[in-house]
Amino acid sequence: MNFKKVLSLSFVFLFATASVAFPANNTRNVYSVYSDNFNGAHFYGVNDNIPESDTDAIKFDIWEDQWTPGGTMTSESVESSAGDLAPEGNRYMRFKWKQYTWAGCGYTRKKGTTTNANIDMSAYAGGTIKFSVRSTSSAVLQNCEIGFSIVNSGTEVQKWQYLKNLSGFDSTSTTWQELTYNIPTGTSLSQVRSFFIVRQTANVVQNDTLDIDNIRWVKSAEPAEFSVIRKKVSDNSEVSDQTTPISFSEDTFGQGWAVADQYLELDIDGDLGGNNWKVRFYTNNDKEGLYNIADTSDVLPTAWKISCSTLPYTNYDGSAITDYNSLEIGENWAPDGETLYGLYDAGKVRVLGEGAKTWYPWFFVKAKDDSSQASIVWQNVPGNPSQSGCHTFENTDAGGVTTQYYDALTDFYERKPKLFFACNTGNAKASKYTASFIISLSYE
Amino acid sequence: MKKNLGLFFISFALLFCSNIICAAVISSGTVGTVDIVADFSNMGSVDFSFELKNIADDSSTDTINWKIQDVALRQDAPQWKWSTTYAVVKATVTDPTVSYYLYQKNTESTVYKSTAARIVQVYTSSVTFAHSGLVHEEKQGGDYGGYIALSYFFSANKLSSSELQREYDPETMTQSGDKVARYFTDEADYVAYYNGTVLKSEITSTEANFKREYAVIACASAGGLVFGPYGADGSFAPWAPNEVQRSKTAYMYFGGNFMNVFRGDIFGTDKIVIEKVVE
Structure with missing residues (x-):
């Protein structure tokens, strides 16, 4: 039996149209x-x-x-x-x-x-x-x-x-x-x-x-592929040499929290045998950040943030979105008894205004031996809706209050979350800081 | 009172190290590695200057002076007076490991040597023993008439003598309010706590007076008690917290408390130190 097409029903999402060419996905696993x-x-x-x-x-x-x-x-x-x-x-x-x-x-x-x-x-x-x-x-x-x-x-x-x-x-x-x-x-x-x-x-x-x-x-019998591509924050183009480290410009020296010049674009292409999978990111050592190679006890506070889109958010035609988040970082140490503690988006945050200490999408990197939720940057966990999608993360401050950050991939054509990095250079010395990080996809 | 307020400034530097760059590879698959690098090996330039000038005509000088005609003798109450001298401080610092310490070494002085600390009790739990300020040449410090308390503050703008007198109260500025002055501290100052802990004057790397991040940070309470950083007001702090300050000029003004001074007294210090230290 064939159906007559008589009408199409309205659906919930509206997207701006794009003026760019889209490479076809019809050869993916x-x-x-x-x-x-x-x-x-x-x-x-x-x-x-x-x-x-x-x-x-x-x-x-x-x-x-x-x-x-x-x-x-x-x-x-x-x-x-x-x-x-x-x-x-x-x-x-x-x-x-x-x-x-x-x-x-x-x-x-x-x-x-x-x-x-x-x-x-x-x-x-x-x-x-x-x-x-x-x-x-x-x-x-x-x-x-x-x-x-x-x-x-x-x-x-x-x-x-x-x-x-x-x-x-x-x-x-x-x-x-x-x-x-x-x-x-x-x-x-x-x-x-x-x-x-x-x-x-x-x-x-x-x-x-x-x-x-x-x-x-x-596809039949294709292994899962997990690709991690370096891209430039400045223009979102791919870094020509994908073996080069993520780096911070010298201009960030002594500036406090600053964002790296590159980010990682993640893409999972495979049937993971179920819906229980995780992408983790952590240092390949016992340091929780970039360390001074001349003095390994000197560690710069380092953080990551994952986003479904390039930052700051824009429409696909390049126009600004009023409801976006930025790459500006504020650190709230809650000195005056404020509830939330951590790294907040210091840009113009949604409807709350510029510098509002309400949006905490940055998370401190974790060391290799930290197997807690804190190292998960992307995951899908059946049975827990708050941890599905691009990223939802629970960050508990000293007062036991939980901050959740959710950024759904559904709203974007390309489901390739971007992993940004930042470190606090305020107390950096005139030296080189580095760390090797592990990024892994695990699934059951 | 004989005017004799000589000041000497000393500075020295330490070297810091630099290093090289490395790279790493991340591969596709279920596990990969990525290196992140922040290479500041080529950073760390420091330029610092300190020049004394007369407020009246901006001419250069090598001593900090007071107009002693304005000082009343035998006053058994605080009598703060601004110096007629100010300092132009210029700093271009891209090395946050560099700190500038501003302190005195009166116990090591030859002429104005402090041999007796004055005792300042601000809190019931602690007592400060202070050698800072201008030291009486003969009494060599001590509690009564043995010193003149010395303070300073920074301004982002150069002030005229009238502005200074009209808008800035050297006494209250050392106590509280948004116009913050600091007492000079001496290297030999220390705080004794009733619980037995004894601390040296907190002239430490994280609380240096000129440290780029923390502005005028060697916060002092009455009598020279050093108790840690104090948030600086933007209009007075050339190196305000959370503000990138790589090339700044600041103007430094000096206050003295001429309490209990008598004819014939001679006060001075020849051991004010500006010290550059690399952590």
Whole structure:
């Protein structure tokens, strides 16, 4: 059965359009369709003016019975909460059938003024489509189909599979389960149009819901890759020699807290075998910062900050965002009994004004032997929504008050968090300070 | 009272070291390393000058003087007077390890030698034994009439004599308020606590008077009790905390408390030291 496309439902995010060329992601080990952490498709929500140069652009469409007044299906992006956890990142998608009639939806390749387009996904031949799914409705679990579509000789062809026929499916489960759809062998993937489609055509129960998360195309038997690229803070270009150290300019000497001239751009490309993984950053010794090579007891306080975007935040067209954070650092030692202690963003912080001591996104680096949460810069931990996404961190001050910093990757096309560095040069000596750091990806 | 207030300034420097650069490689994969370097080997230049001038005509001089005609004799109460001399202090320091100490060495003086510390009790828990100030040539210090307390403060702007007299109270400035003056301290000053702890005068590397980060930091209370840093007011502190100060000119003014002075007294000091020290 083919659906008639009669309308597309509004979605929750709006993005500014970009004027830059986007390199396609269709050769990555994992091509994400709906994820807070991984790269692949660029989701444009309801934007009707997608840059044609973005060959990874997708939109979300709903197909439903055009003769049913009020529509037959809705969708929403649900944010995790303590009692309702997304298995990956901080959000999941919820689909609801409003009427006792068929309806479906999907993530479809688009370009320009939302014209249908295709993308070559041949690299994933023999691979799988993996996703997390949940429903409390046995009707949905028994009757729901998922799949993808290709274009063959100008005609869109949909490849469907019932959930109940997928490996690992548990028809009695009402909690999240990870399922794998094997891409049919022999299927030409040179013109993929829809990356993930969902439908229910029979036994539809009103208000039944289906939750989906972490949809990705996965190559067969490819190891996970974790890349760390040095980029310049000044113009965000790649450093030509990736072996050079992150460095501080001499101008920072004696200036107090200062930011390094380069940052690291992180990118995880792989199926990590689950959603429990962590990226840690710590010194490769017992020092908690850069140390003076002439006197190793002389250590400069050193900190890191992770951001989903380059800093300071700007729109993709380069215009300023009023709700941004900066690379200006203040240190609050709470001398007057203030609650918070640590390194705050001393720039114009959200709606709170310049220099507000309320936003503490900088964290002191930890030594190698410190295995606490303090060394985690990026992670996804199922069952703990506050630690999902790009980064959420709990920093406890001397008074036992916890500061949380969350920076969701979902809001950006490229899910490549940036790791910035700073040190306090106020008491630096005329010498060289250095440290070797470990950055590691671990997963279960 | 015979005017005899000679001052000598001494400075010396220590060398600091420099080092070389290294690099490292980070690789793709699940574990990599990255080196971070802050190479300040080529930093650390220091330029410092101190010049005494007369407030009246900006002519150079080599002594700090007071207009003794303004001093009343036999006053058994504080009688602070500004010196007619000021100092132009210029500093270009990019080496935060360099500190400048400003202190006296009256116990080592030849003419104005302090042999008896005056005792100042500010807190019930401690007593300060002080040799600082201008020392009576014959009495050689001590509590009564043996010294003239000496203070100083910095201004970011040069002050005229009338401005100085009108807007700056040398007595209250040493006590509290936003116009902060400091007592000179002597190397031999120390604080005795009732719990048995005895501390030398806190002329330490972190509290040096001229340290770039901390401005006029050798904070003193009445009688020369040194008890640590005091936040400097921006208008008076050429090297204010949290402010980058690499090339500054400051103007230093001197106060003296002519309490209990008598005809024929001679006070002076020839051991005021400005010392450059590298930590």
